[in-house]
Amino acid sequence: MPGPKISPRRPNVWPRPSVCERWCSLTVKIVHFSTLSGGGSGWGVIEDDMVQATEGPGGTRTGERSPLSAVRFHAPAFPGKIVCVGRNYYGHIREMGNDSDPLPEEPGLFLKGANALADPGLDIPYPHFTNELHYEGELAIVIGSRILSGSDDPMKHVLGYTAGIDLTARDRQKKDLQWTRAKSADAFCPLGPWIETELDPSSTVVRTFVNGVMKQEG
């Protein structure tokens, strides 16, 4: 079986949902994958138990197909920046001992470095610089095109949603000036396996499994 279409160049601009409507109606699960038989990685969409290769994320189909059992998935995005919202879950605010704090008036943003990105489902090595590695399952929003300040409806720029894990070296976080080292070690942001283009986030449940055991649900 031929390998997937290789796209060695990382796209700077993702297809806008508005211009890929034809594809979005078909391609609800966008993946970045490679075949277990070797070769480079490429983009595709999942249909039934097959991956259909596409030219770039959400692009036209190349005609090449691989069964799901013959591929592995990579993080389905090459973000220019990974913007996260801290204290976005009341149970977590309480857990962290900030119970008496007022709820944030605005989202508290922090960045994770692009080096933190990791393929979904890989083992995460316990880093040497922490004794307190925490994990939080997250719903990740994949932005499909550049949002300029004052632009129109930001939801038009949302390509879709995927699953992510926000790993934190909690002891580092408490000690350091900013959360940089605590949040941005290599593999501290597993992402994937696919971008779901037609998801209603308001009715979505996020569950986090550690070594096969469900640890978080919200």
Next chain:
Amino acid sequence: MPGPKISPRRPNVWPRPSVCERWCSLTVKIVHFSTLSGGGSGWGVIEDDMVQATEGPGGTRTGERSPLSAVRFHAPAFPGKIVCVGRNYYGHIREMGNDSDPLPEEPGLFLKGANALADPGLDIPYPHFTNELHYEGELAIVIGSRILSGSDDPMKHVLGYTAGIDLTARDRQKKDLQWTRAKSADAFCPLGPWIETELDPSSTVVRTFVNGVMKQEG
């Protein structure tokens, strides 16, 4: 005159100083530029009052040349992340009213988003979301190849140095959970104009000019 060699693909890995020694000995000023006559941007090196186009940063010469007066310079790096050190200058710690704080034991790291990158010398628009825009001239280190934890001498991975400005919305910085919005607005990290591969940072003076007037020196 022909335009510079166009390299539309942003390199993920910069040439290591160790493998571009032949070039480093010649190419002390690496630039990312475009000609005023139009065309795409490309890489080059400055020699006398000419820019010699190269294949990628620090690569082989293409033979195309442009006078300095006929080009404009772009930020000479496409960093995967921009890592900054806060409170790295005693005069600034004092200025910010942290005089009684002990000096930091470790560098206090923070990130700027890649969107903050801007070409050198451009006008910086005063953002609408702040009334307290501050600037700090910085010596920027351009990392030429990936440094893995526990790897050998990190200085081997330094491609060179360039000038940068760290812009901060100080009022946002005081108010927000993290420094993300305060430090990462568009154009909050002008960089360039060139990478100096043979600089001794210990004997370098950084000066910051605002509208032509020197405001900082250190």
